[in-house]
Amino acid sequence: MAKGPAKGAGAAPSAHAAALAEAVSLHQAGRIAEAADRYRRVLEAEPGNADALHLLGVATLQAGDAPAAVALIARAAAARPGAADIQDNFGSALRAAGRAPEAVAAHRRAVALDPGLHKAHHNLGNALADTGAHRLAAASYRQALALRPDYAAARFNLANSLRALGEAEEAAAEYRRVLADRPDFAEAWNNLGTALAELGRQEEAVEASLRSLALRPDHAETLANLGNLLRGQGRLEQSETCLRRAVAVDPGFADGHVALGVTLQARDKVMEAVACYRAGLAIEPDNVRGLIDLGAALELLGDLTGALVPLGRALELDPMNAEAHGNMGLCLMDLGDRDGAVRHLERAMALNPDLPQPRLTRGMLRLCQGDFGGWPDYGWRFAAGEALPDRQFTIPRWQGEPAADARLLIWREQGLGDELMFATCYREAAGRVGQAVIECDPRLVRLFARSFPEAEVRAERAGPAGAAETPDADMEVPAGTLCRWLRRSYARFGGAPYLRPDPDEAAGWAGRLRALGPGLAVGVCWRSRLVTARRRAAYAALRDWLPLLRLPGIRFVNLQYDATEEELAGIEAEFGISLARWPGLDLADDLDGVAALMSGLDLVVTAPTAVGEMAGALGVPVWRIAMPTDWSMLGTGVRPWFASMRVLRPLPGGTLADALAGAAARLAALARP
Numbered sequence: 001m002a003k004g005p006a007k008g009a010g011a012a013p014s015a016h017a018a019a020l021a022e023a024v025s026l027h028q029a030g031r032i033a034e035a036a037d038r039y040r041r042v043l044e045a046e047p048g049n050a051d052a053l054h055l056l057g058v059a060t061l062q063a064g065d066a067p068a069a070v071a072l073i074a075r076a077a078a079a080r081p082g083a084a085d086i087q088d089n090f091g092s093a094l095r096a097a098g099r100a101p102e103a104v105a106a107h108r109r110a111v112a113l114d115p116g117l118h119k120a121h122h123n124l125g126n127a128l129a130d131t132g133a134h135r136l137a138a139a140s141y142r143q144a145l146a147l148r149p150d151y152a153a154a155r156f157n158l159a160n161s162l163r164a165l166g167e168a169e170e171a172a173a174e175y176r177r178v179l180a181d182r183p184d185f186a187e188a189w190n191n192l193g194t195a196l197a198e199l200g201r202q203e204e205a206v207e208a209s210l211r212s213l214a215l216r217p218d219h220a221e222t223l224a225n226l227g228n229l230l231r232g233q234g235r236l237e238q239s240e241t242c243l244r245r246a247v248a249v250d251p252g253f254a255d256g257h258v259a260l261g262v263t264l265q266a267r268d269k270v271m272e273a274v275a276c277y278r279a280g281l282a283i284e285p286d287n288v289r290g291l292i293d294l295g296a297a298l299e300l301l302g303d304l305t306g307a308l309v310p311l312g313r314a315l316e317l318d319p320m321n322a323e324a325h326g327n328m329g330l331c332l333m334d335l336g337d338r339d340g341a342v343r344h345l346e347r348a349m350a351l352n353p354d355l356p357q358p359r360l361t362r363g364m365l366r367l368c369q370g371d372f373g374g375w376p377d378y379g380w381r382f383a384a385g386e387a388l389p390d391r392q393f394t395i396p397r398w399q400g401e402p403a404a405d406a407r408l409l410i411w412r413e414q415g416l417g418d419e420l421m422f423a424t425c426y427r428e429a430a431g432r433v434g435q436a437v438i439e440c441d442p443r444l445v446r447l448f449a450r451s452f453p454e455a456e457v458r459a460e461r462a463g464p465a466g467a468a469e470t471p472d473a474d475m476e477v478p479a480g481t482l483c484r485w486l487r488r489s490y491a492r493f494g495g496a497p498y499l500r501p502d503p504d505e506a507a508g509w510a511g512r513l514r515a516l517g518p519g520l521a522v523g524v525c526w527r528s529r530l531v532t533a534r535r536r537a538a539y540a541a542l543r544d545w546l547p548l549l550r551l552p553g554i555r556f557v558n559l560q561y562d563a564t565e566e567e568l569a570g571i572e573a574e575f576g577i578s579l580a581r582w583p584g585l586d587l588a589d590d591l592d593g594v595a596a597l598m599s600g601l602d603l604v605v606t607a608p609t610a611v612g613e614m615a616g617a618l619g620v621p622v623w624r625i626a627m628p629t630d631w632s633m634l635g636t637g638v639r640p641w642f643a644s645m646r647v648l649r650p651l652p653g654g655t656l657a658d659a660l661a662g663a664a665a666r667l668a669a670l671a672r673p
Contacts, residue, residue, distance in 0.1 A: 016042045016045055016046055016049065016052075019038060019041060019042050019045075020038075020039075020042050020049070020051060020052060022038055023035045023038030023039050023042065023052075023055065024055065026038060027055060027058075027059060032059050032062050032063055033063070035055075035059055036056055036059040036060065036063070039052045039055055039056035039059065040056065043056065048079055050075075050076045050079040050080040050083070050086070051076075053072050053073070053075045053076035053079065054072075054073055054076035054077075054080075054083075054085075054086050054089065056072050057069045057070075057071075057072030057073035057076060057089065057090075057093060058073070058089055060072060061073075061089075061092065061093050061096060066093055066096035066097035066098075067097050069093040069096070069097075070090070070093045070094055070097050070099075073086065073089055073090040073093050074090060076090075077090050077106075082113060083113070084109075084110045084111075084113035084114035084117050084120060085110070085114075085117070085120075087106050087107070087109040087110035087113060087120075088106070088107060088110035088117065088119065088120040088123055090106045091103040091104070091105075091106030091107035091110065091120075091123055091124070091127060092123055094106055094127075095123075095126065095127050095130060100127050100130035100131045101131060103123075103127035103130070104124065104127045104128055104131065107120055107123050107124035107127055108124060110123075110124075111124060111143075116147060118144045118147035118148040118151060118154075119144070121140050121141070121143040121144035121147065121154075122140070122141060122144040122151065122153060122154040122157070124137075124140045125137040125138070125139075125140035125141040125144065125154070125157060125158070125161070126157060128140060129157065129160070129161050129164070134161040134162075134164045134165050135161075135165060137157075137161045138158055138161045138162060138165070141154045141155070141157055141158035141161065142158065145158070150181065152178050152181060152182050152185070155174055155177055155178050156174075156175070156178050156185070156187070156188055156191075158174055159171045159172075159174035159175045159178065159188075159191065159195070160191065162174060163191070163194070163195050163198070168195045168196075168198040168199045169199060171191075171195045172192060172195040172196055172199065175188050175189075175191055175192035175195060176192065179192070184215060186212045186215035186216045186219065186222070187212070189208050189209070189211040189212035189215065190208070190209060190212040190219075190221070190222045190225055192208040193205045193206070193207075193208035193209035193212065193225060193226070193229065194225060196208060197228075197229055197232065200466070202229065202232060202233050205229050206226065206229050206230065206233070209222060209225055209226040209229060210226070213226065218249045219249075220246045220247070220249045220250035220253045220256055221246075221253070221255075221256075223242050223243070223245050223246035223249065223256075224242075224243060224246045224253070224255060224256045224259050226242050227239045227240075227242035227243035227246060227259055227260070227263065228259055228262075230242060231262065231263045231266060236263055236266055236267050237267075239263045239266075240260070240263050240264065240267065243256060243259050243260035243263055244260060246259075246260070247260060247279075252283055253283075254280040254281070254283040254284035254287050254290065255280065255287070255289070256280075257276045257277070257279040257280035257283070257290075258276065258277060258280040258287060258289055258290040258293055260276045261273040261274070261275075261276030261277045261280070261290075261293055261294075261297070262293060264276060265293070265296075265297055265300070270297050270300050270301055271301070273293075273297050274294065274297045274298065274301070277290050277293050277294035277297060278294065281294065281310075286313075286317050288314050288317050288318050288321060288324070290310075291310040291311065291313050291314035291317070291324075292310070292311065292314050292321070292323055292324050292327060294307075294310040295307040295308070295309075295310040295311035295314065295324075295327050295328075295331070296327050298310070299327065299330060299331050299334070304331050304334050304335050305335070307327075307331045308328070308331055311324055311327055311328045311331065312328070315328065320351055321351075322347075322348040322349075322351035322352035322355050322358070323348070323352075323355065323357075325344045325345070325347045325348035325351065325358070326344070326345060326348035326355060326357050326358035326361065327357075328344040329341045329342070329343075329344035329345035329348060329358060329361055329362070330357070330361045332344060333361060333364075333365050333368075334629065338365065338369070341361075341365055342362070342365070344358075345358045345359075345361055345362045345365070346362075349362070356380040356383035356384035356385075357380075357384045359377045359380040359384075360377060360378065360380040360381050360384045360386060362374070362377050363375065363376070363377025363378040363379075363380065364377075364378065364631045367631050367632075367634055367635075368629075368631045368633075368634075368635060369635050370490075370634050370635025370636065371635075372487065372488050372489060372634075375483055375484035375487075375488070376484060378480065378483075378484070379481060379484065381480065382413075382478075387413050387414050387478075387480065388413065388414065389413065389462045389465070390465075391411060391462055391463070391469060391476075391478075392466065392467065392468045392469065393409075393468060393469050393470070393471065393476045394468050394469065394470045395409075395470065395471065395473060395474060395475055395476055396474075396475055396476075397475065397476060397477060397481075398433075398475040398476065398477040398485075399485065400432070400484070400485025400486065401432075402432050402433075403432065403433045403434065403474070403475065404433070404434050405434050406433050406434050406435075406474040406475055407433070407434060407435045407436075407437065407472070407473045407474050407475075408429065408430075408433040408435070408436050408437065408473060408474070408475050408476070408477065409437045409439065409471050409473035409475070409476040409477070410426060410429060410436060410437065410438050410439070410455075410476075410477055410478075410479060410482070411439045411460065411462075411476065411477075411478055411479065412439060412440050412441055412460055412479055413478045413479050413480055414480070415610065416441060416443075416444075416610035416613075417608075417609060417610035417612070417613045418479075418480065419440065419441060419444070419479060420610060420613035420614055420616075420617050421613050421632065421641050422479035422480050422482060422483065423440075423448070423479065423498065423617065424493075424495075424498065424617070424641050424642075425479070425482035425483060425486045425487065426438060426452055426455065426479075426482075426498075427452065427454070427498060428486050429477070429482050429486060430452065430454050430455045431454075433475075435455075435456065436452075436454070436455040436456070437455065437456045437457075437458070437471075437472070437473055438452060438455045438456070438457045438458070439458055439459065439460045439461060440457065440458075440459065440460065441459075441460065441591075442459040442460065443589055443590075443591045444591055445457055445458065445459055446502075446592045447499060447500075447501070447591055447592045447595055450500045450501075450502065451498055451499050451500045452498075490634075490636075490640060493640035493641060494643070495616075495640055495641060495642050495643030495644075496619075496643060497616070497617055497618055497619030497642075497643075497644065498617055499595055499614070499617040499618045501592070501595040501596040501598075501599045501618065502592060502595075502596055505592070505593060505596035506596040506599045506600060508596070509593075509596045509597045509599070509600045510599075510600040512582065513555070513557070513597075513600045513601070516555040516557075516580055517555060518553075519553045519554055519555050519671065520553075520554050520555065520602040520603060520667075520670065520671055521555045521557055521600065521601050521602050521603075522554050522555065522556055522557065522601065522602060522603045522604070522605060522667070523556075523557045523558075523559040523597075523598060523601045523603070523604040523605070523606075523611070523615070524545070524548075524549065524556055524557070524558065524559060524560070524579070524604075524605050524606070525559040525560050525561070525604075525605075525606040525607060525609050525611040525612075526539070526540070526542055526545050526560060526606075526607050527539050527542075527560065527562075527607055527609070528607065528608065528609045538607065538608050538626060538627055538656075539607050539608075539656070540607070540625065540655075540656035540657055540659075540660055541657075542571065542575075543575075544656060544657040544660050545660055546575055546577070547660060547661050547664040548605065548660055548663055548664040548667060549575070549577045549579075550575070550576070550577055551664060551667055551668055551671065552671075553671050554667065554671055555580060556577070556578065556579050556580065557579070557580045557581070557597070557601060558579040558580065558581040558587075559587060559594075559598075559604065559606070559611050560587070561587035561588040561594075561611070562588060565581075565583070568581065585597065591614070594614065595614060595618060598614060598615055598618055598620055599618050599620065601615075601620055602621070603620070603621045603622070603623065603667070603670075604620055604621070604622040604623070605622075605623045605625065605663060605667070606622065606623070606624060606625070607624075607625055607626075608624060608625075608626050608630070612624045612645065613641075613642070615642075615644070615645070616639070616641065616642025616643075616644055616645040617642065619643075619644050620644060621644050621646075622642070622644055622645045622646070623645075623646050623647075623648050623663055623666075624639065624645055624646070624647045624648065625648050625656060625659050625660055625663060626647055626648075626649055626659075627649065627650070627656065628649045628650075630647070633647060637649075648662060648663050648666075
């Protein structure tokens with residue numbers, strides 16, 4: 001960066017030395033405008049005075065007019081080509097004018113003329129960093145530090161370049177060296193927090209950001225960084241508070257609005273997130289991060305064609321952006337453009353082979369088409385954040401091989417419905433090893449222990465997030481990964497029921513159901529407890545269920561596990577229907593009891609919820625009301641995991657209400673004597 005003349009610095013003797021000396025004194029005192037006026041007076045009398053040209057250029061740069069500074073210092077450099085300080089300040093002016101490659105050349109001339117000029121090495125590093133040449137920039141910063149070890153700015157920028165090179169550990173060490181000498185350096189605390197976050201040291205990162213904020217309480221960028229860190233820790237409410245403060249402090253901070261949108265989206269406030277992305281883009285229309293995030297949010301809301309617009313713009317601005325290609329591929333997959341989706345997904349993976357979402361999307365696309373070669377890509381679900389818990393182990397992962405002497409840990413993942421679906425593989429997996437240990441949702445322990453007597457069944461024992469576990473087993477495998485080894489073709493899906501309800505409880509529930517009177521006993525469940533923006537379109541409104549629920553001669557049984565008695569009574573009163581229920585049965589937590597109840601039903605009709613998987617696992621006839629974009633159908637019109645399940649979907653262009661009307665007609669036909 002260009003600086004004013006050093007204290008005691010003398011200009012070359014000239015006829016106007018006194019006037020120039022006065023200007024220099026004013027400049028050194030920080031009276032930039034007055035100094036510039038004096039430099040101009042010297043130049044009026046002596047237009048070729050190199051010192052006046054140089055120092056007026058520096059003053060002009062300090063006043064914020066970089067192009068004018070370049071013109072002035074260029075004249076000084078031409079008049080005195082051997083002056084290292086002029087070349088150095090010429091480089092700083094060029095850099096400020098956005099001409100970084102030319103700045104690099106000027107700073108290189110400066111260090112060639114005076115290898116001991118420490119600030120020229122530092123400024124060369126800054127110009128190189130602007131061009132993305134961080135390895136060379138780091139070398140220049142180190143040279144500046146060799147000449148002046150206490151040069152805090154050079155050490156700070158060295159740390160910045162090291163972080164840009166992915167060397168976060170070394171960057172953090174350099175930031176700490178800076179802070180040891182300058183504990184009040186707020187930006188160094190802020191950047192240290194970013195480096196620590198990249199190293200996965202989240203608590204230390206938050207502490208560093210808080211130290212920065214203590215020094216600059218209303219610094220928008222630091223507030224945003226802290227908000228991002230808190231989001232990464234899952235502290236979403238605190239993240240939102242922090243980011244709202246950032247944009248309140250600086251309403252023109254585009255990245256702050258975008259970051260707030262990301263947190264709101266993580267809290268499933270997707271409409272609010274869209275508003276934030278649009279606010280950021282109104283400030284900075286070509287903000288690639290904002291364009292990508294807006295596209296992702298619109299995709300979540302089901303506005304697929306709308307999502308293509310910001311994603312397309314992001315790719316115009318940054319054709320090499322792997323994430324944008326990946327999101328474009330996801331949208332095109334949902335729109336049914338398989339070839340376009342594959343093209344973008346393949347491009348994303350070529351640009352960044354470690355980016356998880358495109359690989360997962362490609363896997364699900366292949367599985368949707370009945371291509372079982374998609375299972376390996378489905379393995380990226382944990383890295384993509386689409387499956388939890390993401391457990392880590394010190395023992396090897398099972399690859400499907402027979403291991404008669406081995407003890408295999410099979411552990412649950414995702415939601416209850418996924419767990420019941422993947423459990424269709426458990427018996428076969430247990431048969432390939434000496435001993436299988438099944439870790440499941442605690443609510444399933446009794447039911448699974450009865451259903452898989454050949455295995456040891458216990459509640460999930462997941463350790464702290466990110467901690468490597470050493471279980472009492474020789475190998476481990478997440479439940480969904482069993483499919484890669486055991487479900488490589490349709491022939492491997494038998495669909496046979498595997499759950500065994502308690503016989504005494506089942507008999508008791510059969511009696512209760514008979515007591516309801518004649519007619520089919522039909523269980524119903526119309527929504528999931530987890531209705532996110534992405535899943536909302538998969539569920540019809542309760543009103544759309546009325547053609548079915550009002551059918552005469554049917555004994556409808558409530559299976560809606562999150563409905564309160566007040567809600568159910570209100571539904572019955574408003575719509576004139578009856579839903580049988582027993583207050584002593586907890587539909588959410590007593591899954592052994594729920595299985596016993598379900599085993600006595602003639603039919604279950606359900607939205608996409610775990611109720612359907614449980615019915616299928618029991619062998620109870622079940623109709624699943626769903627849209628046609630369900631990867632678990634594996635390119636068929638059914639769900640091959642469960643032989644007793646039928647999928648009732650609307651025709652192309654139809655709605656879930658249409659599918660429910662069709663289900664009502666089918667059920668009415670079944671109920672006729």
